[in-house]
Structure formats: structure tokens, C-alpha cells
Amino acid sequence: MKQKIAIIALVAVIVLTSAVVETSIQFSNAKQTQGVANLSRLDEFFIAATKEPANGTSVLLITIDTLRPDHLGMYGYNRQTSPKMDALAKTAAVYTKAYATAPLTTPSIVSMLTGYHPNRHGVRLLWQPIESDTVTVADHLHRAGYQTAAIVSNIVLGNEACKLGDRFDHYDEAVDEPEPNRPHMLERRASRTTDAAVQWLERHRQADRPFFLWVHYIDPHGPYTPPSDSPMDFAHDKPIPISEEKIAEYVREPGLTDGAEYVDRYDEEIAYTDREVGRLVAAFDALELSMPPLTLLTSDHGENMMEGHAYFSHGYDVNDAVIRIPLIARHPSIAVGMNDRLVSISDIAPTILDIVGLPVPTGLDGFSLTVPSGAITIYAEGLDSGGSGGLHRTLIDAHTKTVIRHGRSNIPRESWAFDLLRDPHQKDRIATGNFSATYRALAAMIRSDPDPGGRPTHLANHEHSHGPVAGNADSKATRALRALGYIE
Ligand SMILES: [Zn+2]
Incomplete structure (x- = not known):
């Protein structure tokens, strides 16, 4: 009998030891600079738990920067901007009252990946990094044995700017195409984003492990410059003259003051992105996965058209034009069809955790889309366009x-x-x-x-769009700009 207990104890020690070793190996890409005596909450998160019993559902999360729901077919738009996304929507839940937590990329994306509102995760500005001890859905999935990968195409989502790259096993942030009016804003167009994502699925994905792949497209973001080799589908009948000063500076094309032309080009960017999203979803759907996967498609925020404090831009205030987003969720546990419950981008992290079978941490601001009723109220915040700094x-x-x-x-x-x-x-x-x-x-x-x-108090005077918070002469962005000849 005693011998039996000793064997059980020995087995338990081996199992526990191997769990700890495995956890520390999986965490090898994240920060390990702190001594054992000085562990952050994130370190503790990884060390404390053994492998969680996830059910092995793989997840594809697609975000399209600056995408207004009312410019998509599934939400009733009268132009054929989104046949591929509409086809996906036919097999999914389509949320008609979905909101970003901020009309700005970084705070909203951090809400999406953490389930917290900006007042809880603390990221309020572009170029502001996530706090090192805030746990993201990628951390949870990594700990559960998932392969985690992100393909992002907006420079503010580069690891140097937001520190989200440290949270993924594979983080592809290869941006090298400068915006016409702001050469420090580098991006990557949709065809190259899809190529990178498909390549990861086909060559780097391990067939015996579930995965979490997040792909972020930038194309509908201003200035609206659809690729010249992309078919142009949209033309307006009547020009809408607008004054040049009303157009956000970074979007202006010299001499172009026909508002309808800007709308045409925004729609062309969406149609171009739609074709590339179609290519990605087709590659994803062709995989032979052991469990029906979860597919999510959304945006980080909307965009003013000829409305708001500056036309064809976002970032400020909380008008519906800038905080409403599309949200599509496809999984057998979510009813197909239009759904008018109130939902937030912060619902995405708890939804993923819930569907892969991991416990949803208590106290998140978001709710899983699988629970019958979610939030009673939705929160969002935007920088004050009135210049108060609030x-x-x-x-x-x-x-x-x-x-x-x-x-x-x-x-x-x-x-x-x-x-x-x-x-x-x-x-x-x-x-x-x-x-x-x-x-x-x-x-x-x-x-x-x-x-x-x-x-944050230490960023009180930082202009949200004026470059890295912690910029330095040897930053990756600076090196990229130097290579492109924009600075010496
Ligand atoms: Zn954005």
C-alpha cells in the first residue's frame, strides 16, 4: 500500500514538473528579464497554472482597420463592396449594434484582445504600449498549448509601438509602404497581408496543434488609394462640393474637393480588401481541422464620411460614424442570422476563451457572444475634438x-x-x-x-498621432524611414 502511494506521488511530481517545464518553454518568447523575486502579474499568470484543458478549436480573427458597417452589403449598403464578406456573413451571426471602445486603433485593439475597456487596460493613445502585466487572449491560448500568430499591417500595431508582438509566438509586422501624406505611417496592402497569412497557415502552422491567427488589414484607412491594378467599380452621378479645410489633412488630395469622389475611393478600398479577405477565408476553410473553427471578422473603429469634426477621418469624439463597427461570428454554438443585441469589441476575448473551452476570467468588461444576454450598456470614449485634451x-x-x-x-x-x-x-x-x-x-x-x-499622466502632453511615445533614433520605424530616404 505504502509503495503504491509512493508511486502515485512520484508520478504526480513528474507530471507537475513537466507541466512547469512546458509552461516555461512556451513562454520563452515573452519577457524573461525580471528576476524570480520580481515577477510581474503576467509572469505569475504563466507560472501559476498548468496547462488549461482547451478543447482544440482553432480561431481566425480578421480585423479591417477603419471599416464602417453601413458600407457593407450585409448591413444593407447599396453598392457591391463586400460579396466575399457577405458570403461569410450568410453562415454566421451578424451583429447590427456592435461598437468599438474607442475610435482609435490601439485602445480598441487592446480592448479586443483583453476584454477590458480603455479605462481598465489603460491604453488611450496610438503608440502607447500595453502594460506588461495585462493578460491578453493570446497569452491564455499560448498557455493552453495553442500556436499563436498575428499578421498586422499598420505601423501602430508594430511591437515597438504597442508591445502586442511579445504576446504572440509569431508576429509579422512587415510594413514598408508609406502613406502619401504621412511618410512615417507605414503600412502593407491587403494582397501582401493575405499572402503572409496564407503562407503561415500552409507552412508554419503545426497540424497537430490548435491555433489562433489574427490578421489585421489596413486598406480602408485614409488616404484612400486603392491599387491601380484593382478594378474600379464605383462612380458617382453628382459631385458633392466640400471645402478643403473640412477634410482631414492626412487624407486630402490636392485639388480634390468632391466629397463623393472620396466616398467612391473609400468603397474601392473596401472592395479590394474584400477580395483579399475572401482569399484568406478560402485558405482557412480548406484546412482539415479536427474541430469546427471559430471565425470572427470586425473592425477597430469606423470612419467619418462627410460628418464629424473632420471629414474622412477618425480618432475623436464618439459619433456613431466612428465607433460603430461590423462584427461577424461564425461557429456552431452561435446562431446564424442578424442579431441586434448590444455588443462591443471587448466581447471578442471572452468569446474566444469561452468557445475554446477555457475559463473566462471574472471581472472582464466584455461578455461571450455565446451567453444569451450580454451587456446592458456599451461604453466607448474618444479624444475631445474640442481641444480640451480630455x-x-x-x-x-x-x-x-x-x-x-x-x-x-x-x-x-x-x-x-x-x-x-x-x-x-x-x-x-x-x-x-x-x-x-x-x-x-x-x-x-x-x-x-x-x-x-x-x-496616462506621463503622456499628458503627447499628441496621439505624432509618432512613437518612446521613439528613439534607432527605432525600427526610424530605421525604416531612413532606408526609404525620408529622413537622414
Ligand atoms: Zn485603426
Whole structure:
């Protein structure tokens, strides 16, 4: 009997030891610079747990930068911009009330990968890195034995800018095509993004392991320059003259003041991206996987057309044009069809964890799309276009959108609301009623924000779009620009 117990104990020690060794090997690509006595929460996350029993469902997450849902066929657009995405949508749930947490790439993408709103994960600006101890869905999947890979094509998602690359086994951020008006903003077009993703699926994926692949396309982001060899499908009948100053500077094409022409080109960018998304989904669907996979398609934020504080741009305020996003989810556990529940980009991380069979951490802001009812209110925030250095913040429920504007302190300067049932296009601001439950919830959120004014204190004077927060002369971006001849 004693001998039996000793054998069981020995086996247990071997199993535990091998689990720890495996965890530390899997974590080898992440930071290991700290001594054992000085572990971060992320280190503890990896060391504490043995391998979680995920069910082996592979995941493809596609994000298309700056994509408005109302410019897609599945959401009723009258132009054929998205036949491939529409075909995917026919076999999936299509969420009609989906919102980004911010109209800005980095904060919104970090919400997507963590399940937290920006006031919880703390990333408020472009070029601001994720905190080293914030756990992402990629970390969870890596720990569960998944192969994790990302193919990103926007320089602000480069590892140097956002530090998300450290969280994936494979992070392809090969951007080298400069924007016409901002040469420091490097990108990679959709055909090359799809090539890289398909190559990873075909050559680097290990057939005996489940995987998480995130692919981020940049093309609909301004300035709108569809490839010249891409077929041009859209032309307008009547020009819409607009004043040049209304157009965001980085999008302006000298002498072009026909708003309808900008819309045509935005739609061409979508149609071009759609063909490339079709190619990626076809390659993914051709894989022989042991479990039905999860496919998700969304955007990091929308885009003003001829609306908002600056035409054909995003980043500021919380108008629907910039915070509404498309969201498509395909998996046997999610009902196919149009779905009008309120959903947020922060629902993506818990949805992935839930569907692969991992525990969803308590206290996330997002909800899994598989649970019957999700959020009652949606939160989003955008930089204040009024120049206060603060934010516009909104809470949206089934019938009201409440907005509070504040400067660098957390004291509200202004507030307003929209009656979404009577005024779905949000033309008429109404009083918030300072005692409404939504107003009070939003005001309480602002008061308890660890960063007064909604941005980290050490970045208080950083302009969100003016280059790396921690830029240095030998940064990858600087080296790329030097190689391209933009700087000496
Ligand atoms: Zn973006």
C-alpha cells in the first residue's frame, strides 16, 4: 500500500514538473528579464497554472482597420463592396449594434484582445504600449498549448509601438509602404497581408496543434488609394462640393474637393480588401481541422464620411460614424442570422476563451457572444475634438446614448444624450437629466478612472498621432524611414 502511494506521488511530481517545464518553454518568447523575486502579474499568470484543458478549436480573427458597417452589403449598403464578406456573413451571426471602445486603433485593439475597456487596460493613445502585466487572449491560448500568430499591417500595431508582438509566438509586422501624406505611417496592402497569412497557415502552422491567427488589414484607412491594378467599380452621378479645410489633412488630395469622389475611393478600398479577405477565408476553410473553427471578422473603429469634426477621418469624439463597427461570428454554438443585441469589441476575448473551452476570467468588461444576454450598456470614449485634451465618453443602452465631455480633469464640462428610438440617426441632442441612472453610472466611471482626463499622466502632453511615445533614433520605424530616404 505504502509503495503504491509512493508511486502515485512520484508520478504526480513528474507530471507537475513537466507541466512547469512546458509552461516555461512556451513562454520563452515573452519577457524573461525580471528576476524570480520580481515577477510581474503576467509572469505569475504563466507560472501559476498548468496547462488549461482547451478543447482544440482553432480561431481566425480578421480585423479591417477603419471599416464602417453601413458600407457593407450585409448591413444593407447599396453598392457591391463586400460579396466575399457577405458570403461569410450568410453562415454566421451578424451583429447590427456592435461598437468599438474607442475610435482609435490601439485602445480598441487592446480592448479586443483583453476584454477590458480603455479605462481598465489603460491604453488611450496610438503608440502607447500595453502594460506588461495585462493578460491578453493570446497569452491564455499560448498557455493552453495553442500556436499563436498575428499578421498586422499598420505601423501602430508594430511591437515597438504597442508591445502586442511579445504576446504572440509569431508576429509579422512587415510594413514598408508609406502613406502619401504621412511618410512615417507605414503600412502593407491587403494582397501582401493575405499572402503572409496564407503562407503561415500552409507552412508554419503545426497540424497537430490548435491555433489562433489574427490578421489585421489596413486598406480602408485614409488616404484612400486603392491599387491601380484593382478594378474600379464605383462612380458617382453628382459631385458633392466640400471645402478643403473640412477634410482631414492626412487624407486630402490636392485639388480634390468632391466629397463623393472620396466616398467612391473609400468603397474601392473596401472592395479590394474584400477580395483579399475572401482569399484568406478560402485558405482557412480548406484546412482539415479536427474541430469546427471559430471565425470572427470586425473592425477597430469606423470612419467619418462627410460628418464629424473632420471629414474622412477618425480618432475623436464618439459619433456613431466612428465607433460603430461590423462584427461577424461564425461557429456552431452561435446562431446564424442578424442579431441586434448590444455588443462591443471587448466581447471578442471572452468569446474566444469561452468557445475554446477555457475559463473566462471574472471581472472582464466584455461578455461571450455565446451567453444569451450580454451587456446592458456599451461604453466607448474618444479624444475631445474640442481641444480640451480630455475625452468624450458615452454609455449606450437600448434606448439612450448618453455623452459626457470633460477636459484633463475628470470634471464634466458638458453632457448630452440622444433618444435612439425616436432619433436613431442622432440629429437632436437632448438633456441628459443629471439624475438619470446612465448619467450617474458614466459620471461614476469618470470619477473612478485611474487616469484623470482619460490619459496616462506621463503622456499628458503627447499628441496621439505624432509618432512613437518612446521613439528613439534607432527605432525600427526610424530605421525604416531612413532606408526609404525620408529622413537622414
Ligand atoms: Zn485603426
